[in-house]
Each structure stands twice: as C-alpha cells, then as structure tokens.
Amino acid sequence: MKFLLNKKIILATIVLLVLIVVGLSLTTRRKIDYITDVKPIINKNCITCHGGVKRKSGFSLLFRSDALAKNESGKPAIIPGDPDHSEMIRRLTLKDPEERMPYKHPPLSEEEIGILRDWIKQGAKWGDHWAYVPVKPTPLPEFHKGFLGLFGEEKPEWIKNEIDYFVYDKLQQEKLEPTHQADKATLLRRVSLDLTGIPAPENLASSFLHDTSETAYEKLVDGLLNTPAYGERWTAMWLDLARYADTKGYERDDSRSIWRYRDWLITAFNKDMPYDQFLTDQLAGDLLPDPTNDDYIATAFHRNTMTNDEGGTDNEEFRTAAVIDRVNTTWEALMGTTFACVQCHSHPYDPFRHDEYYKFMAFFNNMRDEDTFGDYPLLREYKKPDSSRLAKLQLWLNTNTSPQRKREIMTFVKTWQPAINSLLADEFTNSELLDTKWLVLRNHALCRLKNVDLEGRNQLIFRYISWVNGGNWTIHLDKPDGTVLKTSSPINSKGSWKNATIEIPETHGAHDLWFTYENSNLKSPLDNGIQFGVFYFTKDFPGKGNPGYDSAFKYFNELIASDNIVVTPIAMDNPPDMFRKTNVFERGNWLVKGEEVKPDVPHYLNAFPQNAPKNRLGLAEWMTSKENPLTSRTIVNRIWEQIFGTGIAETLEDLGTQGIAPTHQELLDWLSWKLMNDYKWSLKKLIREIVMSATYRQDSKASEDVLKKDPFNKFYARGPRTRLSAEQIRDQALSVSGILSNKMYGPSVFPYQPGGIWLSPWNGATWERSSGEDQYRRGIYTYWKRTAPYPSMMSFDGASREVCTARRIRTNTPLQALVTLNDSVYVEAARFFAFRMEKEGGTDIKNQISKGYELALLKQISPQKLTVLDNLYKAALKKFAADKNSTCEMIGVDNEHNNPQTAALVVVANAMLNLDEFVTKN
C-alpha cells in the first residue's frame, strides 16, 4: 500500500512537472533563436527530405525564400507570424501516420513543436550559423564579483593571458577548476615538440632549465620559434592539407619533382610569412605582377593533384578530377567547409547552391595543366652556367624589346608556356596518340589540331622525337587539303627529344590546323615517323640586327633546350585564345554539361571584393579579406588542434551546421580577430599567444573527478596529453639517439624501408636506400609514394595524401607497437641511444639508464621505473653474457660496442623508445 502510494505521489509529481514545463514553454514566448533552437530540429528531422538534396512536395527548409514560397500544393507551408495557419505545424501535429510529419518517423516532441510554433509566431526569421558570420571583436568574459559585489572584479591568479579568460569562464560554468603549471622539464619537452616537432636544442634547453627568472619560459618559446626546426614542424602539418607527395598517383604512380614546394613551405613558415600572403602565393602566385620563381613554386600547392599516366585514360576526365579536387581542397583545408557535396546538388544542410560549386570551380578551370605525362606547366629553374645566361638574356631584352614581349619570352624560357600539348590532336588517319600521351605521325598521316590562334605569329617552336631521316611534315589551314601554311623536314633526332624552330607566314585569326606527313624511308605503314610533345606558336625573336642579338638568341635557344634544371609543376592560366568554358555538371557528372557559369563565390558569404579580378588572385583577396568568416577561424582552429590535440571545433574540416559545435566559440572568434587585426596574420604570434597561456602550461595529470567530468579534456582543466604524430615519433627517436640529421631542404630521401613495399606494375621504380646522413633526415623529407607510402608512418596514422586530409584521426593499435619495437629504423636508433647512454652516463649502469631516461624525457627517472628498467637490463645481460652470437646481432656489427653490457643496454634503449610517455606529449 505504502509502495503504491509512493508510486502515485511520484507519478503525480511527474505529471505536474511536465505540465509546468509544457505550460512554461507555451506561455513564456521566449525569444527563439534560429541557429541554436530551430536549425538542430530541422537538421535532425526535416532536412533529409526538405533540403538541398530532396525537396519533397516542392518544400525546402534550406533558405528562407524557399521555405516561405508556395510549394506543390500551391500554398506556402510557413506563414510568418501565423503558426495556426501554417501547414508545417499542422502536419507535425496530425494523428494520421500517412499525413503526419516526419513521414514514417517518430513524431516531434511537444517541446520541439512548441519551439517551431513560437519561431513562426515570431516571424520565422532565419539566422546565420556562427561560422558564416564575419568575425567581430569579442569582449573578454567578466568575472563574478567578490562577496556581495563589494570588492569589484577579481581576476584569478591562474590567468596569464586573454585565452585563459575564456577558458576559465567555461571551467567555472562546468564547475571545474584549472590546475597548476607543469614542472619545467615537462613544459620544456611539451613546448619543444609542439613548436619544432623535436626536442629542444641543448643550449635552449639548458638555459631554460637553469634560468630562474620570470621570463625564462618566454625566452624559451621565442628561441624555439626562431629555430629552423619550427618551419619543418609546421610544414609537416601543411603537407597533409596540400596532399603533397613525390609521385603522381594512380596506376603508374611515377615520380614527380615537387619538393621545391615543400622547401618553399619551410621557408615561408620560418620567416613567418603573413598567412594572407601565404595563401595568396599558393593560390595565385603566378598571377602576381612579375612573379618570381618562389611565387611560382608556391602555386605547386594546387599542382599536388594526381595525374593519371595509365595508357588509354581520358585526359579530360582526369584533368576535371584534378580541378574538382582543387575546389574541394580549397574549401576543406582553407575554409573548413565541406563543399564536395555541392558538386552533385545544393548543400543538404548549409547555404550553398549547386551552381555555386561550378562558379567556384571556374576559378580553377582555366589552369593550364591537362593531365599530361610531363605534368606541364613546369617551372624550369636553371643552374649555372644557364642561370647567368638567363640573367644576360633578361638584361638584353630590357633594352631591345617591349616590356610585354620581354615578359612573354621570359615566361616561355621559364615555363615553356603557353604551348599547345600535342595530345589535343584528333581526327587521326595513320597517326595516333602514343600511349594516349603524344601525337605520332606515320607515313601518309593526317590529323587535326583544333582552333589555333595564329594572329601575329610567324614562328613555331616545337618539341619532337623522330626515328628516321627525311619526311615532309605539312601544315594545312582549315581542311585536310587546305592552304599549305608550311612544310618542313625536321632532322632525325634518333629517338631523343629535340626542340626545333620554323618560320611560318603571317596569318590572321584562329584556324584548325591539319597535319600531313609523308616519308618514303618508312618501310612499314605501321612505323612511327615523328612524335610531338608541344607546339608553341609565337613571334620571331626580337631585336634582329641589334648589337648582341646573336648571343641573346643563342642563350634563348640554349635555355629552352637545357635539361640541367630543377622542375616544379606550377599553376598558370590559359591565355585568352585557349580559354576553357565552365559549365555546371548535372548531378555532378562531368559528361553532362549544364548551363555555362562565370567565376564567382557563394552569395551567402562575404561579397567578392570590388575591383578585384575574377581570377585566382581575386579569389585569394576574397578569402583573406577580414570579412571572410571562414579563413581565419579555420587556421586558428587547426593550430589549436595541433597544440591541444583537438580543435576548438573538433571537426576541422567542417565548421558548418553539421560539424561538431565549438567548445569555446568566443575564444575561437577572439583569436581569429586577433590574428587578422593585431597579429597582421602572423602565425608565430598566434602560436606564441597559445603556448604562453596558463591553459597550455597546465600539468596534464588528471584527477579522478576531472577525468570523470571531462574525459576528453574539452574544457582544459588540465594540460594537453596526446600521442605524437607519425613524423614526430620518428624524429624524436632519431634525435634522442643523437643521429638525427639537421640537413634541410632538397629532394626527398629514402631511409630504411623493408623490402617488397614497392611493386607497382608498369613502373619499375625501386626504393634505393639513401646513404650517409640522408638516412636520418626528418620525416618530412621521406619520399612519399602515393600508392605505397612509407609503411611505418602509415601505421601511426600518416595520410597517403591522395586527397587533402584535413585531420588525422589518432588510433592505438598493436601494429604501431610492432613498428617501434622491431622496425630496423628504431632498432638502429636504440643502438645509437645505448651508445650515447654509455658515453654520457658514466660507468654505473643505473646512471646510464637514468641518463637515457633524462635524454628521452628531460626529467629524472623515478626509483620504481629505474628498478623496472634495471631488471630488464639484468635479464638481458644474463642472456647476452651466455650468447656471443646474439650479442653481435643485437649490436649489428662486430665493433668496439660488441659486448654483452652494450647489447643489454640496447634492449633497455629499445624499451625506452616504446614507453607511453615517450610517444606521448605529456
């Protein structure tokens, strides 16, 4: 009875409470916010059928204009101010399951319907998602007044800079307290790994540890920001975004020379190039006035797209794939927005329309590259003596031709552009594209090169291979038997590439060129006579008769033929006569072209800057405008993630309505504002601010309470603790072993890799292990083959870099343990580490182990840990003392280290390189 009574009381109470809650929600008419209150309900329940993809019954909730428009029934579903006559509310509240929405899903709760009702009552206003609103100055949180407000504001002592205001405020809301600063040694290791990816250089480390002044930490931070290792560490982050690799991808996956771009990044980070310029150079360096080699190299950012060399592939298909990849990467990496879905239809959740994808694509669709084997256009960087020829040529052109003509010539010398790729030929008879890459002509050949602008051109420079003597190559205008423009007999190049120049009569306008080829020396109708690479129709070399003409012209020809060069794929736009139209692809299918579009940015975001050109340079200006809501937030969020392990908004790649909401939105905005306005886009200043905060400097040990309340450290009641990245794990192991090379820059290297990793068909490339210090370079210099990336780094969640990776997801697997336990790279590191312990740790084994621990973790080993490792040493020593063979194997070679003591220490060193605290940033 008593029990029943209780139950009744409980039930009555619940009913009463529910009534109060419902009553309140119905009567209070609180202000409804679209983004926080309404949008989540719509995204969860409605948008799948009434959004950017499907518009059932002609009703879509994506844009206000759509939602208020008449739908298929002829009536609007939402009448602002009048929920009672709004069909949407009626349909949500019906009983008939055939009519009630959401169709075939559980009904919305009373509370949810109440929110929607109030929202319509209040005018059905749309709101803007936080990430799409320009960054505004954010006030610092205020602190609660002291007792009865009598003592004014109290700034907690814990706070060190403005970041901490936001973090502290949130901690208070979550009923959490921040923790004390980590000890010096821990801080030293943490900040060194975060800023430079490797342990601090000894001079910085020891001055910090011995400096007892207030500014010791600040000095350390500034010192680290100025080491060259800083640029290498942040480049490692950027390479994933740029999908940097040393091969072209797809089946052949041949080598690509693009390491100069990696080096450009290192330099840019090290000289703290402002981020707006950093982006502008990468997106549009080629469009800057008189671009330097560095400006060109920066544009390799968007030439890291894949090229398909497999025979028989449709070059236009893969060119298009590369352009689409540029669009997706630009949004995902640089503007934290998932744009890929707009390729096929309007964005299902976010305010981007289908055609806006293609308008944006139009910025990239006129890049010159055409999925060619040569990866054109390439920047040709000359070495001596060509580089001095280049300088002399430039000097001569200054005074012997117009600036415009000089620019054309210098561009051609540097890039061989704008040349026509022979693979554009068609209408083949006795001619073909060799391996679908180059035009070849046989005896009695005929083929066409469409729509070539000959206006004002009286010279043709072309690149070819021939195998036989003789042969007449004739160019006809407009039809196979049309007017002969020129007949020539290129000399037999005996199977190697050669440049040739022929004069052509001046002709007006654009023409289809028909090539014929006759060569009686070709025995079989199936033998190839001549193969073409590129055609460059131009004017003759200027200044004929002027002093110095002969040598200048000679330099010109020597330079364009030189192969003593470093090449880098770069971005360049088509000249007007090669302009490519851009069309919407219906449902994302590149073969089904819809309406033509011009370059533009999504209208929902900031307006395109007035007077800015509608090209990549204008696009960069738009992206780096202070009005752009996404660019600054994206980089701030990313840098935060690199340092704390998780972004302020966890989904770095998606700040939109489907991304995970930021934990500290005001802080993200505050830092973004600061980056653009106060730091003038300086990333070093931003990074410095973050690591100078008390939030960052906290101890990372967690109390039971904090761990329970905040297991993933979203609120920062403790310092960051995350596993190191693939590159950092390798670099750190080499560094503490004393074998890490500090050599910077240059072509990628081939450190030890197990056999049998590279077995690509039709490729034949092999992994030839580098020699000398190149085996011990930092991870970012390791040769990156897309279809077979360096396996040990892949085990630690490295990215294969086929497309942009906005965020590596950390995993914890047994295969990782096997890498650091057994990979020869780590075994070798353990050997050198043991030698170092012996050398620097005195004669006593415990001292040696302690020294090793100190070298690895920069702090004193605890007695318990020392005992564990010492016992391991003893067990190993016992075995090696009785086993000469194993001893020698463990040391690797029979040298002065070949003794049981050292072998046992190698085992201890191997264990140390595997400790959780070693592979983790504490």
Place this chain on the structure above:
Amino acid sequence: MTRKELDTQRLFQEARHESLQWVTRRHFLKDSITGLGAMALGSFLAGCDWLGSRQTGSNILFDSAHPLAPKLPMFPGKAKSIIYLHMAGAPSQLELFDYKPALMKLDGQDCPPSLLEGKKFAFIRGVPKMLGPQAKFAQYGESRTWLSENLPHFSTVVDEVSFLKAVQTDQFNHAPAQLLMHTGVARLGRPSMGAWVTYGLGTENSNLPGFVVLTSGGKFPDAGKSVWGSGFLPSVYQGVQCRSEGDPVLYIKDPKGMDRDLRKASIDAINEVNKLSYEEFKDPEILSRISQYEMAFRMQTSVPDVMNINDEPEYIHEMYGTQANKACFANNVLLARKLVEKGVRFVQLFDWGWDSHGSDANLAIDIGFINKCRSVDKAMTALILDLKQRGLLEDTLVIWGGEFGRTPMQENREGKPNPFKGRDHHTEAFTIWMAGGGIKKGFSYGETDEIGYTAISGKVTPYDIQATVLNQLGFDHEKFTYQFQGRPFRLTDVHGRVINEILA
C-alpha cells in the same frame, strides 16, 4: 582457436568493452551535455541506432580507444567471412565462362562498325578483327554449366557456384576499375570493402588482423595499396598485408639477437613502466596502449603460425597445388582458408598477370593466359572443396573475378595488330562468380549477346556486388555509412542493389 572458442572470446571482449565504455565518446556526451545544446547533440545519443547515424552524421562505430572491438552487424548475416580472389589485370570471360560459339564464326573478320561507333577502348584503334574463343567449352555438373577447358579442376565444383555473367563497369583502365570494384569510386581516397567491413564488425580474433591482404603474380594490383586502403576511415581499418617473403606482417619479427623470452621481458618492462605512468596521469589511453603491446606480443606468435602452411597435411598441399617457399596464388589460397578458420573476417587476394593484350607471349590469350589459368585452377577449386569439408563454406562467401572483361575483338594497339593473340579491356560484359555464404548453388544469372560483346539481361555492377557482399554480412548498404566531409558516405555511393536472384 576454433570458431566456438572465438565466440566465447568475443563475449568476454564485449563484456570488457562495456565496462570500459564510461570513457567513450558517447558517454562523455551523455554526461556533459546540458540545456538546449543537448538538442543539437542529442543525435549522438542514438546509440546503436544505425538509422540515427545515417541522419545525424555521428560515426557511432568508431571508438578510438577500441577501434577493433568486435561489433554486431545490423542484422544476422549469412556469411561470417569473405574470401575475395581478384585476378588483377582482368581475365577473359570468353576463354573461361561465357561460351560464344557464334563468335568463332566471325573469327578474323573486321569488326562491324556498329560495335565501334561511339565506343572508346583503352588500346584498340581503327577497325580491329574479331577473335573467336581460344578455348574449347563443355558442360559440367548437374547444372550443365558451360566451362572452358582452361579450368579442368574447377569443372568439378560448378554446382557449388553462382555465376554472374553480365557484370558491367564504366572504367576501362585497371587502376580506376579496381578502385571502383573495391572502393565504390574510380578515384583514390575511398575506403575499400574490407576496410568498411572491419569498421563495421571489428576483429573477431584479436591476435590477428581483421582484414588481411595476400598478393601473388609478382606485382601489386595496378591501383596499389589503395585497393585495400582505409580511405577516409581511420587508418586502423586498412588491410594488413601478409607476405610470403620477408616479415609475414611488416615489423612482426623481433630484431636479430632478441629471442622471445627477452622480448617478453622487454614488453613486460614497458608495460610496467606504463602502469606507473597510468597511476600518475590516469589517462585511459595508457591502459589501451598496455593492451596493444600485449596484443602485439601475441600477434608475433599467432601471425607467423597462421602464415606457416608447412603444418598442413600433405594431401592438403596436393589438393591446393602449393609450392614450397614461394609467393604464389595456391599458397595464398590455402592461407586464406587458414585465416578464415582462425576468425579473420575479410581475406583479399590479388593475383597479378591477367592482362592478356597479346603484346607479348606472357600476355597472349593462347599462351600466357593458359598458364595463368593453370596456376589458379587447382587452388580455387580446392578452396571450395576444403571449406566445404570443414563446414566453413556455408558462412564463408568466396568471390572470384577481375576488374572488367575483355573484348570479343583482337587488340590492335595504336591501329596495328598485336604480335600475339590478345583482347583489349572491355567494360560491357564480364563474369564474376560467387560461392558459399548464402549464395545459390549451380546457378547462373545474366546473359550477354551472342558474341559476348554486351550484357543483355541480368546486368549487375560493382556496386551491386558490394551491396550483396555487405548484405551477406548483415549490412544494409544504404544505411551503413560514415560521416566525412559533411555528409554520410557509403561504400556503394548512391548506387547498388542486392542481387537477390543469386541468394539461396
């Protein structure tokens, strides 16, 4: 371990998993969300509601602390494991399964323009000649299945198999077609079928990888490791390549000079120090690392054990036609059976060398191709018989096929006849067979026209094959998604139909 033991082990693991769940993401969200924000996050609480995950974009199956913990499928599947035998390079259906006597009559004639108009081929240019079947065919089994003389052993098991004779693709180059077949998209960057399955089901035998890849033929498939990659899924789900030469799994062998006892002692020491660190930091990731090191140690024994086929009795070696100490298809097939027996979920084989263009003798349809058939016939037959005799065929789905078919025309690369008899890549018709795992026996689905040029009925696509594989494992391919780039991605993208016609 037997399957029963594995089931028991799984129950234990699940229990342990439950107990650790308080640190997982879902629980974190449950504990920490309050107020209206709860509504936005409420979607994460859908728990194991698969539909919920599709609509809201949370990747509910990924738990970074235990990414490989065993998980249940959406519904009980007919198959527990998959063995996918991919003949990389694309074998000719016209010399194996698709009997076309009419094509013989056209042998040597110019290809009619109607077959060439508007078509694109990888290498054929101009007007090629028709090429009649280069093998004799006969009918076998109760199903009266037509089969070529190139597969004499296989003729004895046709009554166990369902043939899909009208498979079509839209990719005529190897790498894109292989990617389409295994990742659902012709470009790099998507997760492979095995990665999806590992993501969805975890690993049954924690001492072995859940998704194993074996290659033979001297080369990797044309699309490289991307065909067993994890794409945008966490890299833990990528296929683990087991190798016959070098380490059976990369880095699995202890360094020279370190015996098992010493390795044990060193892992014990590492874990002891890590336990001390755990006491200090209370970071659950450390506990996870401790168990990963224990597992690594066990894998060091279990992987070489399972990779060692020498323990198999002589009659089994004879049955498969293995070759001692060689990286060959037969050895890999036997390994596949061993792995499946030990609870490995997805075994993917690639055998390279089927690209019979006729550009040299090895790639001639009447020379090299026959040798390739001989190198696989016995083993693939033995696999079916052996799985059957062990009672494993019922819940093991075996798939055999290439990435596309071959033309009924003789290839004339760049307009010239090739030196040997060969066929170009062909997208419009090819044959794939499946057996076991709830598939009909002695059945054939789909037909091509009388010269085998194009499919005319019962057409299926790579997406349909993927949908069917997922279905047999207990997944609705339309609902099995992963949130990436702001939208839920599926293996089958926006395509795919379960081929119900071949389901038993």
